Amino acid sequence: MFFVTVRDHIMIAHSLAGTVFGPAQRMHGATYVVDAEFRSPALDADNIVIDIGLATRALGEALAPLAYRNLDDLPQFAGQVTTTEFLARHIHGELAKRLAGAFTGTLKVTLLESHVAAAGYEAPL
Amino acid sequence: MFFVTVRDHIMIAHSLAGTVFGPAQRMHGATYVVDAEFRSPALDADNIVIDIGLATRALGEALAPLAYRNLDDLPQFAGQVTTTEFLARHIHGELAKRLAGAFTGTLKVTLLESHVAAAGYEAPL
Amino acid sequence: MFFVTVRDHIMIAHSLAGTVFGPAQRMHGATYVVDAEFRSPALDADNIVIDIGLATRALGEALAPLAYRNLDDLPQFAGQVTTTEFLARHIHGELAKRLAGAFTGTLKVTLLESHVAAAGYEAPL
Amino acid sequence: MFFVTVRDHIMIAHSLAGTVFGPAQRMHGATYVVDAEFRSPALDADNIVIDIGLATRALGEALAPLAYRNLDDLPQFAGQVTTTEFLARHIHGELAKRLAGAFTGTLKVTLLESHVAAAGYEAPL
Amino acid sequence: MFFVTVRDHIMIAHSLAGTVFGPAQRMHGATYVVDAEFRSPALDADNIVIDIGLATRALGEALAPLAYRNLDDLPQFAGQVTTTEFLARHIHGELAKRLAGAFTGTLKVTLLESHVAAAGYEAPL
Amino acid sequence: MFFVTVRDHIMIAHSLAGTVFGPAQRMHGATYVVDAEFRSPALDADNIVIDIGLATRALGEALAPLAYRNLDDLPQFAGQVTTTEFLARHIHGELAKRLAGAFTGTLKVTLLESHVAAAGYEAPL
Numbered sequence: 001m002f003f004v005t006v007r008d009h010i011m012i013a014h015s016l017a018g019t020v021f022g023p024a025q026r027m028h029g030a031t032y033v034v035d036a037e038f039r040s041p042a043l044d045a046d047n048i049v050i051d052i053g054l055a056t057r058a059l060g061e062a063l064a065p066l067a068y069r070n071l072d073d074l075p076q077f078a079g080q081v082t083t084t085e086f087l088a089r090h091i092h093g094e095l096a097k098r099l100a101g102a103f104t105g106t107l108k109v110t111l112l113e114s115h116v117a118a119a120g121y122e123a124p125l
Numbered sequence: 126m127f128f129v130t131v132r133d134h135i136m137i138a139h140s141l142a143g144t145v146f147g148p149a150q151r152m153h154g155a156t157y158v159v160d161a162e163f164r165s166p167a168l169d170a171d172n173i174v175i176d177i178g179l180a181t182r183a184l185g186e187a188l189a190p191l192a193y194r195n196l197d198d199l200p201q202f203a204g205q206v207t208t209t210e211f212l213a214r215h216i217h218g219e220l221a222k223r224l225a226g227a228f229t230g231t232l233k234v235t236l237l238e239s240h241v242a243a244a245g246y247e248a249p250l
Numbered sequence: 251m252f253f254v255t256v257r258d259h260i261m262i263a264h265s266l267a268g269t270v271f272g273p274a275q276r277m278h279g280a281t282y283v284v285d286a287e288f289r290s291p292a293l294d295a296d297n298i299v300i301d302i303g304l305a306t307r308a309l310g311e312a313l314a315p316l317a318y319r320n321l322d323d324l325p326q327f328a329g330q331v332t333t334t335e336f337l338a339r340h341i342h343g344e345l346a347k348r349l350a351g352a353f354t355g356t357l358k359v360t361l362l363e364s365h366v367a368a369a370g371y372e373a374p375l
Numbered sequence: 376m377f378f379v380t381v382r383d384h385i386m387i388a389h390s391l392a393g394t395v396f397g398p399a400q401r402m403h404g405a406t407y408v409v410d411a412e413f414r415s416p417a418l419d420a421d422n423i424v425i426d427i428g429l430a431t432r433a434l435g436e437a438l439a440p441l442a443y444r445n446l447d448d449l450p451q452f453a454g455q456v457t458t459t460e461f462l463a464r465h466i467h468g469e470l471a472k473r474l475a476g477a478f479t480g481t482l483k484v485t486l487l488e489s490h491v492a493a494a495g496y497e498a499p500l
Numbered sequence: 501m502f503f504v505t506v507r508d509h510i511m512i513a514h515s516l517a518g519t520v521f522g523p524a525q526r527m528h529g530a531t532y533v534v535d536a537e538f539r540s541p542a543l544d545a546d547n548i549v550i551d552i553g554l555a556t557r558a559l560g561e562a563l564a565p566l567a568y569r570n571l572d573d574l575p576q577f578a579g580q581v582t583t584t585e586f587l588a589r590h591i592h593g594e595l596a597k598r599l600a601g602a603f604t605g606t607l608k609v610t611l612l613e614s615h616v617a618a619a620g621y622e623a624p625l
Numbered sequence: 626m627f628f629v630t631v632r633d634h635i636m637i638a639h640s641l642a643g644t645v646f647g648p649a650q651r652m653h654g655a656t657y658v659v660d661a662e663f664r665s666p667a668l669d670a671d672n673i674v675i676d677i678g679l680a681t682r683a684l685g686e687a688l689a690p691l692a693y694r695n696l697d698d699l700p701q702f703a704g705q706v707t708t709t710e711f712l713a714r715h716i717h718g719e720l721a722k723r724l725a726g727a728f729t730g731t732l733k734v735t736l737l738e739s740h741v742a743a744a745g746y747e748a749p750l
């Protein structure tokens with residue numbers, strides 16, 4: 001199994017509804033350093049898993065609608081608790097849309113939210 | 126597959142019996158930066174894999190009996206070589222006890238022991 | 251010159267008024283990983299620059315009023331643009347209040363806001 | 376499943392033939408920080424996955440022929456595009472040769488090429 | 501004293517003439533992760549040391565002529581040994597040209613060349 | 626001002642006498658990732674601050690007597706509390722002895738003891 005990882009980041013505001021979130025129920029924010037890892041059993045004719053330029057652009061495009069936003073205001077998240085896990089799956093879905101046809105394999109999206117916490121989502125594309 | 130990771134650390138002394146360990150047979154020590162990664166195929170009603178506060182507390186409790194200790198003196202490790210791999214499984218077991226009922230899925234425990242070495246243990250909970 | 255550094259973090263929301271901030275004029279947020287470095291020309295009788303437990307608690311207390319908050323709503327920041335530089339000086343001032351008498355020397359506060367950007371403030375205490 | 380990781384690095388020059396590589400078609404270079412992760416379902420009598428000294432030496436030996444080299448000049452890579460993915464599999468193969476008999480399990484080789492990109496290869500040994 | 505740091509990177513080939521460089525006399529290469537730290541005693545009316553967008557663009561422009569290049573072929577480095585220290589000063593000079601008028605203070609340029617080595621240059625702008 | 630940094634590490638046991646150390650009064654241990662930064666106002670004829678091979682060997686030699694040791698048993702530390710600050714100055718002194726004649730400038734030694742704490746010592750050589 002081969003894999004390639006690219007990294008980007010977003011800075012967002014949101015609030016998390018639910019008593020389990022304690023003080024994070026208040027409006028606050030996060031920097032998410034986002035890793036997209038592409039896994040494939042074979043290399044193509046160029047000896048690559050995926051064009052790293054394409055992967056980087058797709059990640060940038062997937063993140064752009066969230067960048068410098070209050071997620072509580074975005075229609076695509078209405079009625080949703082925008083946890084780190086949830087956002088990882090959302091970004092995974094956005095990457096899937098952009099890379100359909102260009103990549104077949106497994107995609108793992110990891111959001112590093114501080115030096116002591118991270119979350120992510122992994123599924124075939 | 127979703128996942129969440131939390132991080133904590135311990136500073137311990139120990140000696141490793143066995144010629145394979147070379148100079149590490151002597152009394153020495155380590156800082157272990159400990160990552161606990163929880164993996165689950167689904168999110169709960171709060172859009173989370175596990176309550177990150179609960180995970181952090183459980184990790185702290187699993188590590189507390191080892192913190193600032195000489196592992197050679199601890200009865201729970203009598204007759205054992207406390208390698209990084211062994212300690213990862215031990216911490217995994219302690220987390221399993223504390224989180225039984227609260228989390229179903231796979232738990233991966235990684236101990237970073239320097240900027241050039243790490244070890245860990247991964248198994249379903 | 252001796253020095254000791256401790257690390258903690260906060261997750262906040264804010265908006266930055268001023269055209270120079272571009273999209274960051276919108277409500278968004280950040281994780282700030284905060285390093286407090288204490289510098290002193292001499293060690294005390296315990297061979298330390300500062301009690302690391304005291305430094306860690308003081309940093310936690312300095313950050314607590316900001317944690318999981320929208321900085322735009324906090325009275326102590328009314329009329330201020332809460333840039334990373336500004337927040338570093340604010341945290342520096344809060345640490346100075348808490349550590350007056352306990353530490354004499356230079357304090358450097360660094361806020362890491364992503365994998366590609368940081369800011370800070372440094373001054374004698 | 377247990378695992379152990381060791382880290383080393385190389386600094387190499389190469390050029391990547393193929394329009395997909397854009398400016399990287401030119402002679403350039405890279406620092407690859409190389410992680411070798413050994414995974415095994417069981418520990419041996421010494422409570423280890425693999426002798427970490429042996430793993431570190433094997434990684435150093437696998438990397439030595441590439442260190443401070445222009446990969447375009449090396450006969451073992453003639454006619455090959457030496458992408459990060461390709462090099463990860465090459466190093467995997469070199470480690471396999473050196474550790475045959477000493478380790479049974481899965482080996483994952485990761486090459487970190489910058490703060491925003493990595494690639495690797497994983498397969499049973 | 502306030503400071504702001506931005507990060508970018510380049511991947512280059514070069515050879516280092518001089519017996520002190522041992523195997524690095526051969527054609528090889530490096531990834532340099534480049535940090536530019538701007539230090540100033542005061543904030544401007546926007547509560548910043550420097551517009552972080554401007555700093556990031558200036559760093560990108562200073563690095564662009566080196567990116568994916570064999571430094572041995574570049575006329576601006578003819579007759580020079582392109583050590584990490586030398587390159588740090590070169591990038592410092594390029595940033596100085598681009599930011600003259602926009603920033604007054606001290607600029608520190610650090611090039612991280614692996615997980616175990618770095619070099620840099622620091623001087624007033 | 627130019628600078629070069631090299632990194633190595635040690636794993637040691639010790640206990641810290643003094644009530645200020647709380648649980649660290651017990652026998653425990655640490656991994657210290659050690660950075661030695663050499664600062665000089667000028668480059669030599671090879672465009673370097675110091676031969677990085679020499680610096681790396683000197684750091685390795687300075688650390689070797691401490692590696693895999695219980696510092697409480699070492700005669701050179703008898704009657705001393707081996708705090709991180711104290712050890713940084715000790716390593717500084719050992720490097721000074723080894724590099725007298727080969728380097729003139731300022732040396733900064735930093736010991737990273739976990740992901741949340743570090744200490745060091747800086748002085749002219």
